[in-house]
């Protein structure tokens with residue numbers, strides 16, 4: 027008898043769609059999962075990424091959660107913006123953002139451009155939305171920082187005061 031396990035994609039017989047979180051199944055003998063709403067996702071056994079064929083978006087899995095892998099600074103900026111909004115509605119305020127070191131190059135170019143109006147670009151103390159930015163240590167082997175995008179350090183906020191300097195459209 028054939029071992030059917032060998033024919034499942036790397037993420038197993040089914041996954042939660044990264045867009046709608048619905049449980050979706052792998053197509054037999056392929057690396058593809060099919061969401062009735064979002065179409066085909068392909069698992070790449072080499073990079074351990076899930077690729078949405080229609081949009082070209084990539085995700086990696088960490089502790090059963092999908093993390094979108096960004097290729098443009100706007101993508102990660104927007105995700106941080108959303109997380110700050112969420113924190114704020116939960117009554118917290120972020121004090122620092124730690125960004126995965128694999129985005130250092132991608133984000134640094136943006137952070138420096140963002141400071142270009144200043145006389146001296148302050149690359150020693152980069153900020154995003156008014157928050158100090160740090161980068162994670164370089165991940166070794168199986169480490170969340172190979173997959174997750176950023177982490178926000180937080181404290182309790184002052185109700186009614188929106189603490190972030192949003193300059194999304196420049």
Ligand SMILES: [Zn+2]
Pocket residue numbers: 043044045046047048061062063064065
């Ligand atoms: Zn879906």
